[in-house]
Every structure is written in structure tokens, then in C-alpha cells.
Amino acid sequence: MRITPAAALALAMMLLAPQGSAGQSASVRGFVTDASNGEPLEFVNVVLRRDGALVRGAVTDFNGFFVLPNLSSGYGELSATYIGYTTEIDTVLVPTGQAITVNFSLEPDQEQLDEILVESERSTGAARVTAGQQTIRPEDIALIPAPDVSGDLATLLRTLPGVVSSGDRGGQLFIRGGEPSQNQALLDGILLYQPFHILGFYSAFPAEIINRAEIYAGGFKARFGERISSVMDVSTRNGNNRRFEGSLSLSPFVSAAHAEGPIVPGKLTFLASVRQSLVDQVASDIVGQPLPFDFGDAFAKITANLDSNQRLSLTGLTTHDRGTLGADLGSEIQPEEIRWENRGIGARYVVLPRQFPVFFEAGVSYSSLESTLGEPDNPSRSTFIENMHAMIDLQFFLDRVTWNGGASLRLVQLRSDMGGLFQNVEERGDELQHFGLYLEPEYTVSEHLKVRPGIRMQFFDTRFQPYIEPRLRVLYERGRHELSLAGGYYEQSEIGLYDRRDAASVFMAWTNAIAESDRFDAVAEGRVQTAWHGLIGYRTTFPSGIELSAEAYGKYLSNLFISEWTAYPRFTTNLQPATGRSLGFDLRAEIRRPGFYGYVTYGYSNTRYSAEQAELELWYGTETLEFRPPHDRRHQVNALASTTYRKVDLSVRWEFGSGLPFSRVVGFDGFALVDDIINAFEVDTDRRVIYERPFSGVLPAYHRMDVSMGRKFTTTRADFTVQGSVINVYNRANLFYLDVFTLQRADQLPIVPSLGLKVEFR
């Protein structure tokens, strides 16, 4: 949505104008942390009382931050209460017109240990979705059966309804009709372009480092921009600030280690993690087939508590992946090897200014992705993208409204080279600048109703003609019922190109919205990709521990750029404009009982793209071609049951996904252009693919059952966890990759028994 420069200036002045004069009233704010490790505690009730009467209360956010604004001066009793922890009470003097900082460090209460686990689960869970937003914590990840004992966010994401993965191999997620390049993956604010490893159980987010992950399947806040489908905002832990801890784990798939602890007690902590795959060396022998994958990651974070009001953290990570995804059938055409490497480093600074009830955060980061496909020493396709990012976020707390606002600047450089066999693509390079401003007040309209309208102004390539992105989130809670809705408008400049003619194409080339077509206005004008989202959800909780939720959504996508359809057997960046829409709904049922946890989810999705290639009318007699994109999985079912029997944790998960569309090939022949009295001996010829109508075939359905069993043994110095698991219990031959040119087929993992050991030192 574009506006004129004059209107943009007026809007910016309006947004940036002072919105109140509450800065002169007193306030109390601070952080609440777990005394045993220094990690922030969310959902802690912080209350100020005077003479026994409640003055004001607040609940900590995911940073453990709270603020009590608009206070009159005087003494008061400030308490921090959280189930599973001893309550802390402090007497405070609130000076006139000033903001004071009071931090709490709560000691765990062993007697309430079980309750804290239950309470923690209740802040997350399979049915805990609010207008497309779902919070995931490490304990949720631990419930999902996986081939090794150290968990990973990827295993859980694949179980969410509306999330279609490329399977055990490939590392691609399609969220509610969106494509992988339209998902924004952030790790402590660092943008990761390809955050999932080549083996689908793993990502750049090992459970050991995660504090929480916020998944927005759509309708995300104005704070997030530059992507049109979804956001994965992962926050990592700071590391234990009291004592050193560490762990080592070993399984046929991955070996992992992590360490954390205080460098300067109470002031400076570190958290580090490293993983390296053993798939090629160990798991392939167990499976009885080659698993030519090599991947790993390393993460490190240092957090400095500069004083009670300021915190600085530095985060760095690197990932690497390498493998061949096609089947090697011994033919002349060897499967191509794909490689990619993520790099990222970032700093975040959080401060509570002494005079204002404001939470201020600033960050800078750099990240890059380099990816190649082809022969290891002579790749035929490559892409490189890197970005520098700077951002500030502000939260300004008033009585019934919290003003959220901020700005970000991202400088992007990208290049792609897609030459090679059967290809005719030139090298492409580009430099992009994104500048964004947002303002998003959250109004507490009543005890039951919260409304969060927002607006984001997005400048692409520093043109003072911003794109305006309105957003809205509404939450209505009454008793055990919760009704939520969200919507918004989203824009994205970078394009992730991949070959949609493959049943499972993994290599994605990054390019920019280009303006090189004299056939399509949208291309010629360099319009960015856009999306409208709308979601409405309902959730209810029963006292019996059953929680039900339902959510319907719609996404309407415009200015998509997809590869032109052609019978030439080649990968191409000749782009054609397309539109798309995805409609669907999720149903979730979750049950928690003492000693038992389970859920069943069903997701329905219906995604269609409409291409506008000029030749379509000549080929099919229609100006646009509607088709199901290859990630249009209509039906998904996920079921999980987890229990503990004689100290043994047992989890069983079953998933089902209906078949994905693909383009069936009739055969291959040759082509010669008969545009004159041609001489058959001399005329140029090309090989040709004879397709059926695009994406009219359907691949077989996907389904699989995984089980895991584990037990923890505790000693005075360390905890030992032994876990056995079986992936694909009934050995279903689920298709991963089908090369329609060569008929090479690669399946997902067969039945995989696995045994893992984890040692946690403290």
C-alpha cells in the first residue's frame, strides 16, 4: 500500500508526536529472575500495596520485565509472586515524578516444583494459540519424540497444524500457504535466512539455548516487517549466573555439548553450544542406507548486567550443512550436492531510563547465507545474501495503554548465479535498503478486552514513498473463553526463487523484486510482494485439563514472482507475476492430566496460485493459470501422547499429511522451431519436457509414527538421561524427492531405532 510523500510526512509527524505527559508521574519497574540461574521469569505477579490495599499490579513479560506506571509518591510494599518460587517482598519509597528500579531474584520452592512445571506448561501447549501466535518453551520440545536426546525447535515446528515441511530432509518450512523465503526467523534479533538443517529434525535452535520461541503463523505485530508469511522470534537464555553447568549428549545422529555459567558472578554470564552430526558415520549403518549429510552449528552468547537498569548481550552463531538429496542410482547423472552456511552476530542493549517508565532496547546485527548446488568443486548454482541491521524498540507505559514503537534499518546485499546444465540464467546481484518505523499501542479497554492496533511504515530502497502496513490484534477473554482476531498488511522485497517443477526443490536463490519486463506492469514497476492476513480464533479451557481451540485464517498474496512455466528442461529466473491465496483452519484438542499429556490437531489448508504468464492464453486458453503450489497440503493430523511410567518418560507421536501436488511428465522429446522452409539436417534443436497441466498430479500421502522412551538418573554431580527412540515405527516409505526428469526417487527416513545418552553436569 503506497502513499504520497506529503501524506507520509504528515503521518510520520502524527506518529512521532508526543502522545501524553505521563513522564512526570512516578513509576516502579524492574526485572524478575530465577535466583538459581539468573534467567528471566515470565508471568510473575508484581504488586504494590499501601496499608494493605492494592495500589497497582503488573505481570512480567518474557524478559522478566514489569512496570507499574502512574504512581503517587510515598512508601509501599512491593511483592513478586510466582507459583513454584518463594514470594519476595520489598519496601520501596516512590519519589515524586521519578522512575525507580526494583529487581527481584526469586528462589525456587522445591515443594512447589511440580506445580511450576504445570504452570509453565499452561503458558504454552499445543492448543495455546492466540490469533496465530504460539509460544514454545524447551519443555514443549522435550515431549516430541526425536532421534536423539537433545531436543530441537525444528521437531516441534513440524508438528504444528498449518506447517508443511519438506520432511526429514531438506530443511524447508511452509507456514499456512507461505513459502520458506517468506518466513522471518530471528535468533535474538539476528535474521537467519536458512535456519533449518538439512536433516529435518534439526535447526539452528537447539533446545539447550532456547528461552522461548514466539511463532506467528500470520497476523503478526507491527514490530515485525520485511516478510509476508510468518515470524519465528526465538529468544535465547542468558546462561546461569550462579554456577557453571554443562551437558554432553551423544546419539547416532548428533553429538552435542553445551556450557554456561558466570564469568563475573552476577555481572557477566556466558552460554555456549556446539553440535556436529554423526549421521553419515553412524546413523547410516543403523538405517542400512547412505545418509550423506553433514551438518552442525555453534552458538555463543555473553550477557552483561551493566547495572540494575542496563543489560548488554552479544550473540554469535554459525551453521553448516552439506548433503545430497537425490538418490544415487549409479547413472551418469550424479545427485547434486547442496551446501549452505549461515553466519550471524548481534548485540542487544536493554536499558530502563531513570526518569521515564520506558523500556528501551537497541540492537545491531549482521548475518549471511551462502548456498551452492551442484558438484562439490564446481557448483552450478550459488547464492549469497548478507545484511547489516540496526534497530531500536521502545515501550512506554501509561495507565491503560502501552505504547510500542521503534525503527529499523537493514542493508542487504545479494547475488545469485544459477548457470549450469539445462539452465540459461544470468548472474544477478543487488543492494537493497529497508527502513521501517512502527507504532503499536496496546489498549486495555476493559478487564476482558485488549486491542492492539498498529501501523508500520516501510521504506524500500530509501525511497521517500513508504509502504504503509496497518496491523491489528484483538484479544477478548472472559472466564475460560478467549476470542482473538488479528490481521494486517505485509510487504517483502527479497524473493526466494526455487524451481517449482521439482517435487521437492531445496535450493533457493535470493534475488530482488526486479524491473526488467516489458510484458508485465507489476514486474516493470518493481512492486514488492504483499499479503493481507486475517485470522480469528477461539479457545476454551475446561477444569478437567482439556483445552480446545479453533482458528480460521486467510492470506491473500500479491506480486509474487515465480518462475515462468516452460517446457525447456531448465531452471530459470524469467519471472512471471502471480497472486495467491491460502484459506484454512486449525482444530486443536489438548489434555493434561497428572502423569499424562496429549493432543490431537487437525489442519486444513487450501492454497492456490494464479500465474499471469503471457503465453498462458495460447497454451491453455486462459489469461491466468490457477494451480496448487507444491506445498499445498490439504489435510494434516498430528497426535501426541506422553506419559511417565515408573520414572520412564514415554512419548508416541503420529502424523498424517495428504499428498502434495506435483507436475506429472508425459515424456521427453525434442523441439525444433519450424519458422521457415527448414533444413532438418541443420535446424537447431532442444530437448523438451512434455508436462501435463501444471501441478495436476498428487503425490502419495505422508504418515509416520515415532516413539521415544527415556529415563533420567540423578547423582550428586550429574544427571544422566538415557533415551531410546524409534522413528517411523511401521517403516512407511514416505516420498521426499522425486526428480521428474530422471525418475530418481528419494524417500524420507525408514525405520530408525536410536539410543542416546545425555550427561548434565552441575
Place this chain on the structure above:
Amino acid sequence: MHLISRSLPLLLGAVLLVVLSACESSVAPRADTDRHFSLYGVVSPDADSQGVLVFPIENELRELPAEPIDAILTSTDLETGEELVWSDSLVFREDGVVHVYWAPFRAIHDRSYQLSVRSADGDRRAAVTVKVPPEAEIAPGLVREDIWILQDVAITAPVERLNFLQVRYFVKAKVPPAALAYPVLLPDKQTSLGAPPPPTDPQAPLPPTDSLIVQQFIVPVDYSNDSFLDASGWTIPINFSFDFTDIRQRVARVAQPDPTYGIRLEHIEITLVAANAEWAAPQNVYDPEVLIQPGTMTNVQGGFGFVGAGYRLSHTYNLPDATLTRIGFRLDND
């Protein structure tokens, strides 16, 4: 009974696993087809031998090996019933081998031929029938002077289609030497060499006359969409006045012609292909990116591809000086 109730969940689970593991997991990547060969070529009465490219429709994308393919191609003269078996010939290209089937005969005007290709066992077949257009000539009519200078050109026999019809003007102009790089001036600012000419500034001063050279330009004008067929046969309505304006603009795009020399016409050449009825691309656009789509322009039964029938026709002539002067191709003082 108690034992049965306890075992039931296990039993049901086992049955479920067996059922699930037996579910269909195979995929049919190839759609069924009754098309087996693709053919490309032109049957021409101008050639002493005929050649057609034959591609078997295969299940795999591969370079064809340098060995015979399982295909037998025969042609039948549908009037005489004469049947010929064509010979396979391997032609080596950079991207592999192609098979050209050929037979030493000259096609006869106004006669139909059926080309049939089949595998040795006869299970796979494809065929195409083409009718060779009758023999015709290009016959320019009288020049008419109306608001414009016009000429109707007739085709002397009832051919079914006129393809790739161009009126090519061979003109001379006095231009700077740099214009030598652009001998053929196509209508879309491109030249026959592919590179767009550098833009010229019509307001710029003309270079000294003694540095100019006389350069010949070939300026083709497409008349494919202007010719029409009525009861009297084909007519190509040439509008010399329009064409002169167009030619002058095209020459000016690549050079500043000397106005004292003008644009002088040497001669006119009309070229076309007299073609069979099926030789018609959608919207008359012969773009490989369009026509490569299987089925877009095909006349092969049991296969894909296109085999045309036709021959080239051309006619070169000039116009009287007085007509040239009135059009503008000749200056009054010449």
C-alpha cells in the same frame, strides 16, 4: 473376557500399524499417453530430397545415444499410393545426437503425403498428413495513386496460407561511416546483428558532406497480417507511402542521412512461404518460448511436433521513376 478387553487396544494398534504400512506409497510420475513420436520438418517441392527430425517420446531426460532408434518412417503419396521408406541419419550436435529421416524424392505441388512412423513391433505409431501447396507466382499489379501510393500484389494460385510475408526494400542513403554496422533495419529498433543502434540526435549538426558514404540498407516490412484471401485469390496490399515514412524513421535511428541525397530505392523484393493450411502459429507469432509448449502448434497424430508443406516464393522488381519520386524514394532534382 478381562484378557480380551486388556488385549484389545494392543490388537487394534497392531492392526492399525499393519494397515498403515500397507498404504499406497508408490507414485506414478509419468502420465499415460498415446503419443509416441515427435516430428519436425517441411515437405517441399523445391528440394530433391526430404528430411524430417524424429524424436521418440521417452520416459527419461537424456542425450540420445549415437545408435539407431526404434522407428521406421514411411511416406505415402495419397494420390498414387506410392510408399517410400525413409533412411535414418544421425546428426551430431553439441548437445547430443538427433535423428533425421530422409528420402530422395521431390514433392509434387498440390499433392498430399502421409508420413507414418512406427516402432518395429508396430505398437507405437504416429503420423502426419500434409498437402503441398499448388505452384504459384507473385504478380505485382498496377500502382494506384490515391491519397497514398498503393499497389496490390496477387498470388497466381490458390495456396492455403502465405507465411513469413515480407516486402523488403533495398535502399541507399548517404550516412556517416558508423552506420555501416547496421545493414538490415528491423522495425523494433533492433538490427539483424542483434545489437540496438546507438540513439541519434536529429537536431545534431550533420557531419561534413565529404565524410559521408553511400550505404545500402535492407528494410523489411512485415505484411503477414495485411494480406487477405477473397474469391479472386490472395492479395497483398502494399502501401508505399506508409512504408517510406517507416523506412525513413528506421534509417534515421541508426544515422543522420544526408537530406540532399535522400532515401533512394534500388529495388523491392517480396518474399513469402506458400504454406499448407496447418502451418499457422497462434496469433502468427513464431516465438520458440511459446511454440515449445507441446500441443501449441502440432499436426502430428499420435505424437507432437509439426511438419509443414510449402516452398519459398520471391519476386524482385522496381518502380517507375515517376512513382518513386511521388513516394519520396527519389528527389526531384535527380
